[in-house]
Amino acid sequence: MTYKSIPDLTDFLPEPLAKAVLNQYRLHLNGTHGLRHWIRVWKNGEELCCSTGANVEVVRLFAFLHDVCRKDEDIDLLHGVRAAKLIKTVLQPEFLHLPREEEKLLEYAVQGHTFGWKEADPTVMTCWDADRLDLGRVGILPHPDRLCTEAARDPAMIRRAYAASKEG
Ligand SMILES: [Fe+2]
Numbered sequence: 001m002t003y004k005s006i007p008d009l010t011d012f013l014p015e016p017l018a019k020a021v022l023n024q025y026r027l028h029l030n031g032t033h034g035l036r037h038w039i040r041v042w043k044n045g046e047e048l049c050c051s052t053g054a055n056v057e058v059v060r061l062f063a064f065l066h067d068v069c070r071k072d073e074d075i076d077l078l079h080g081v082r083a084a085k086l087i088k089t090v091l092q093p094e095f096l097h098l099p100r101e102e103e104k105l106l107e108y109a110v111q112g113h114t115f116g117w118k119e120a121d122p123t124v125m126t127c128w129d130a131d132r133l134d135l136g137r138v139g140i141l142p143h144p145d146r147l148c149t150e151a152a153r154d155p156a157m158i159r160r161a162y163a164a165s166k167e168g
Pocket residue numbers: 033037041066067131
């Protein structure tokens with residue numbers, strides 16, 4: 001199987017994992033849920049981690065894996081469930097080798113990120129907020145009531161993330 005070119009993904013993931021991600025992703029890499037979104041989610045998450053105490057490695061992996069099983073740029077409610085299964089059955093045993101606790105957090109964050117949930121472990125909530133803060137790319141200003149953590153609800157954080165998401 002061929003894989004698409006690897007623009008900058010290897011800046012964030014080890015090359016074998018980056019290749020596996022690119023092999024799996026069925027949509028356009030420059031699309032709404034593609035690489036630039038993943039990078040912004042990581043930047044948001046990295047910033048939130050300073051306040052939330054989230055596990056940085058889990059947040060980083062969430063950013064680059066949570067949309068990997070999308071089949072549609074619009075409604076695809078179960079893509080998180082599919083991605084969590086991919087992590088459990090392929091990515092964890094072949095590439096990630098995370099400690100069990102981190103694996104559980106990552107799988108739960110990925111599996112649940114499409115359902116609008118707000119209560120979870122701080123690492124999971126940080127993942128969900130990092131993704132929701134990037135809604136400006138589809139014309140939506142993130143609403144504080146839809147965010148899980150105080151750090152994400154900070155108006156300055158929302159402003160920064162929204163501005164970045166509009167830049168593309
Ligand atoms: Fe996302």
